[in-house]
Amino acid sequence: MAYTKRFDGRKFDETRDIKAEVGIIPNADGSAMFAFGDTVAVAAVYGPKIMHPQHSQDPKKGTLRVTYDMLSFSVPERKKPGPSRRSQEISKVTEWALSPVVNLDEFPNTVVDVHIMIFQANASTRCAGINAAAIALAHAGVPMSDLVSSVSVGKMDETIVVDVIKEEEDYEEGEGATDIATAFTSNSGKLTLLQLDGKISPKKLDEAVEKARDACKKIYELQKKTLKEAKE
Amino acid sequence: MLAKKFMSFRKKHLRRQKNKMMISNLTKKRVHDYLLEGKREGRGLLDYREIEIELGVSKNAEGSARVKVGKTEVVAGVKLDVTEPYTDHEDEGTLITTLELLPLSSPRFEAGPPKIEAIEIARIVDREVRESKFIDFKKLCIKKGEKVWGIFLDIFSINDDGNLLDAAGIAAVAALRNAKMPKYDEKEDKVEYGELTNKGMPLNKETPIILTFHKIGNKIFIDPGQEEEKASEGRISFGFLDGNINACQKGNDAPLKLEELSEILETAEKKAEEMTEKIDKAIEKALKARENRK
Amino acid sequence: MSEEREKVIPGEILETGEDWLPGEGTRRDGKNIVASRFGLKEIQNRLVKIIPLSGVYIPRRGNLVIGVVTDINFSGWNMDINAPYTSFLPLAECPRFFNKEDLAEYFDIGDMVVCKVKAVKRKGVDLSLKSIGLGKIEDGMIVYINSNKVPRVIGKEGSMIKIIKDATKCDIVVGQNGVVWIKGKTAENEMLAKETILFITGKSYLSGLTEKVQEFLSKKFGEKK
Numbered sequence: 060m061a062y063t064k065r066f067d068g069r070k071f072d073e074t075r076d077i078k079a080e081v082g083i084i085p086n087a088d089g090s091a092m093f094a095f096g097d098t099v100a101v102a103a104v105y106g107p108k109i110m111h112p113q114h115s116q117d118p119k120k121g122t123l124r125v126t127y128d129m130l131s132f133s134v135p136e137r138k139k140p141g142p143s144r145r146s147q148e149i150s151k152v153t154e155w156a157l158s159p160v161v162n163l164d165e166f167p168n169t170v171v172d173v174h175i176m177i178f179q180a181n182a183s184t185r186c187a188g189i190n191a192a193a194i195a196l197a198h199a200g201v202p203m204s205d206l207v208s209s210v211s212v213g214k215m216d217e218t219i220v221v222d223v224i225k226e227e228e229d230y231e232e233g234e235g236a237t238d239i240a241t242a243f244t245s246n247s248g249k250l251t252l253l254q255l256d257g258k259i260s261p262k263k264l265d266e267a268v269e270k271a272r273d274a275c276k277k278i279y280e281l282q283k284k285t286l287k288e289a290k291e
Numbered sequence: 292m293l294a295k296k297f298m299s300f301r302k303k304h305l306r307r308q309k310n311k312m313m314i315s316n317l318t319k320k321r322v323h324d325y326l327l328e329g330k331r332e333g334r335g336l337l338d339y340r341e342i343e344i345e346l347g348v349s350k351n352a353e354g355s356a357r358v359k360v361g362k363t364e365v366v367a368g369v370k371l372d373v374t375e376p377y378t379d380h381e382d383e384g385t386l387i388t389t390l391e392l393l394p395l396s397s398p399r400f401e402a403g404p405p406k407i408e409a410i411e412i413a414r415i416v417d418r419e420v421r422e423s424k425f426i427d428f429k430k431l432c433i434k435k436g437e438k439v440w441g442i443f444l445d446i447f448s449i450n451d452d453g454n455l456l457d458a459a460g461i462a463a464v465a466a467l468r469n470a471k472m473p474k475y476d477e478k479e480d481k482v483e484y485g486e487l488t489n490k491g492m493p494l495n496k497e498t499p500i501i502l503t504f505h506k507i508g509n510k511i512f513i514d515p516g517q518e519e520e521k522a523s524e525g526r527i528s529f530g531f532l533d534g535n536i537n538a539c540q541k542g543n544d545a546p547l548k549l550e551e552l553s554e555i556l557e558t559a560e561k562k563a564e565e566m567t568e569k570i571d572k573a574i575e576k577a578l579k580a581r582e583n584r585k
Numbered sequence: 586m587s588e589e590r591e592k593v594i595p596g597e598i599l600e601t602g603e604d605w606l607p608g609e610g611t612r613r614d615g616k617n618i619v620a621s622r623f624g625l626k627e628i629q630n631r632l633v634k635i636i637p638l639s640g641v642y643i644p645r646r647g648n649l650v651i652g653v654v655t656d657i658n659f660s661g662w663n664m665d666i667n668a669p670y671t672s673f674l675p676l677a678e679c680p681r682f683f684n685k686e687d688l689a690e691y692f693d694i695g696d697m698v699v700c701k702v703k704a705v706k707r708k709g710v711d712l713s714l715k716s717i718g719l720g721k722i723e724d725g726m727i728v729y730i731n732s733n734k735v736p737r738v739i740g741k742e743g744s745m746i747k748i749i750k751d752a753t754k755c756d757i758v759v760g761q762n763g764v765v766w767i768k769g770k771t772a773e774n775e776m777l778a779k780e781t782i783l784f785i786t787g788k789s790y791l792s793g794l795t796e797k798v799q800e801f802l803s804k805k806f807g808e809k810k
Contacts, residue, residue: 078793082448084364084395084396084450085362085450086396086397086398086450086451086452087395088639088640088641089639090395097350101395101449102395103394103395103396104534105394105398106641106669107641107669108311108398108641108669108687109669109670109671118707121669122493126394126402130351130366130368130445130447131389131443131445132349132351132353132355132368132369132370132443132445133349133351133352133368133372134351135351135484135485136484137370137372137443137445140389140391140445140447141391142402160595160596162621165643166669167707168669169669170410172394174393174394174395176393176395176447178348178349178366179349179350179351180351196624197594197622197623198623199639199640200622200624200637200638200639200640200641200733201622201640202595202621202622202623203595203596203621203623204596204612204619204621205595205596206594206595206596232609244596246596251605255509264790282594283597286592286594286623287592287593287594289592311667312652312653312665312666312667312764313653313655313665313695314653314654314695315695315696315697315727316693316696316697316728317696317697317722317723317724317727318726318727319695321725321726321727325772328772330772333670487769573676579797
């Protein structure tokens with residue numbers, strides 16, 4: 060049976076309700092929350108600051124360092140506290156997704172730490188994390204050429220959908236579910252994150268990425284609005 | 292008058308001075324002198340900052356709470372699982388309490404496994420919850436010797452502005468009060484996460500609380516902010532339930548005179564009653580708010 | 586102008602056209618002047634620049650800063666001036682009467698010192714004590730603010746800080762690195778000066794700030810009676 064109606068009734072190219080807030084962690088230099096419906100991510104930025112240990116320093120420019128993790132109770136089956144291999148991988152691809160827009164040439168030997176925590180998970184957590192991190196980096200006054208916007212797309216049997224939820228991830232009818240995470244530089248639309256697992260033809264992947272790019276435009280508008288309305 | 296205005300002023304401005312520099316002798320001295328004179332911005336030496344409690348903040352948890360004490364913020368979550376009991380407590384449920392001091396909550400926390408600061412807080416909270424008999428572990432028995440409910444109580448710091456221990460204690464209790472038992476399919480031996488029953492956890496109707504007293508010179512104060520905590524010379528924490536002390540921990544290295552201990556104990560008894568009432572009210576308010584949100 | 590300045594985000598197009606010049610915090614991208622960081626858009630004739638609202642303190646030569654001594658070696662003091670650079674105050678940049686045998690006697694670890702930025706090099710910041718009014722801070726209180734708000738706290742030609750000094754009868758030194766030192770006759774006066782400064786930093790994007798600050802101060806004094 061083809062996937063003709065989404066589990067939560069959304070249109071195929073519709074994201075869940077998106078929400079964002081800035082400045083939620085007073086100690087951080089920049090911080091933000093971003094949510095796709097039930098998936099809630101919080102990001103805090105500290106830096107630029109002198110990097111320790113010294114041997115990790117880059118004498119030419121500052122380093123962007125990202126850590127992604129989930130609260131143990133953010134998922135139905137408790138996740139033991141502490142970073143897993145999955146968290147470490149997501150930390151790295153998130154760093155690659157954000158670094159093209161971050162400019163740390165004027166800050167040699169420093170590090171900008173981005174800490175992402177998932178408070179509540181219903182799939183697309185790394186995408187929510189990237190959106191929150193981009194807002195937090197701007198909020199922290201880190202020099203950037205653009206923001207980064209991120210969304211997941213999926214192929215449910217043969218249907219392309221935007222902003223995948225857990226139920227869709229677990230879909231097994233027909234060709235099953237292919238889960239694709241994407242991120243784009245917000246204005247120039249360049250791809251900075253692409254990961255997928257499932258089964259998809261190159262042509263359909265192209266189509267899916269286009270749909271993701273379109274969905275990111277709306278996400279960018281919210282990121283922009285949130286920063287402009289920041290109280291300080 | 293002036294103090295009251297300070298308090299309302301504080302509420303309006305979320306983002307305030309942040310000090311990431313090494314604390315100076317001057318600031319230590321200033322905090323020290325102020326406290327010695329009994330001065331504090333907007334409150335007395337034995338006053339807590341404003342406490343805010345929000346329940347059910349994370350849907351996948353069986354129970355969760357977000358607690359703010361001033362600008363210090365922590366979240367706690369309860370996850371339940373069906374597991375084997377310990378051999379020396381065959382008819383009792385189990386409890387594991389963890390605490391992580393997240394790097395996102397302060398520039399002084401590094402990524403990595405919990406260090407002694409986090410371990411100590413987790414163990415003190417665990418001790419108070421256990422020794423106060425807040426949880427009726429026998430009621431968490433499903434089949435003696437074979438199956439019991441295991442509680443995971445995980446606490447995370449979100450913003451550190453001092454006194455994480457007391458805040459963690461409140462969050463732990465609030466999350467437990469918010470928790471509902473999930474459905475358990477006994478035949479399949481499977482917990483249906485996401486399907487909560489209406490049954491709460493078997494808890495004491497009295498609420499445990501952890502109060503930490505700090506010392507600087509000969510002055511005793513509670514609920515320090517970040518700078519006050521750095522200037523504190525010694526601390527002692529008490530866990531209370533219904534007027535009795537179930538747990539105690541003296542920390543940092545300043546020795547305590549016996550007269551000082553007596554003075555603290557006298558204050559602690561009154562303070563515990565006052566704060567327990569405050570927290571019970573806040574939890575009740577949060578429970579109602581949770582109901583209205585549904 | 587009485588409107589609030591517009592907040593802009595990185596990547597946002599500020600102005601279009603060859604006539605415009607990219608100032609601090611902006612860059613040229615084809616025909617457009619684009620923001621390179623988050624802040625307030627400011628136009629001065631043909632120059633488009635960003636007034637930052639956030640971000641670390643970037644030391645500049647000549648800046649007056651207040652730092653904390655973190656370490657002492659045989660030739661000077663390592664300082665923390667709240668900037669992502671190592672900073673050093675060499676003995677050579679101190680008054681001649683300083684005895685090189687007793688470095689810790691002058692400034693010990695944890696002491697706060699008012700100094701000037703002599704040079705900003707790739708390897709770090711060089712500080713100096715060779716100017717009037719510099720030296721160790723013995724008493725008073727410290728307020729930490731975002732270094733980007735310092736111009737507002739000082740005001741045009743020092744007008745804003747003068748209002749606070751006069752009203753609270755406090756000595757105030759505002760370090761460009763966001764560290765502010767206040768010394769008053771009473772703790773209450775010092776606290777009032779602190780609250781006023783924090784009031785300003787919470788409202789730095791509003792125009793008519795001077796009037797608002799005077800209003801704030803008279804309200805506070807009115808309450809005291």
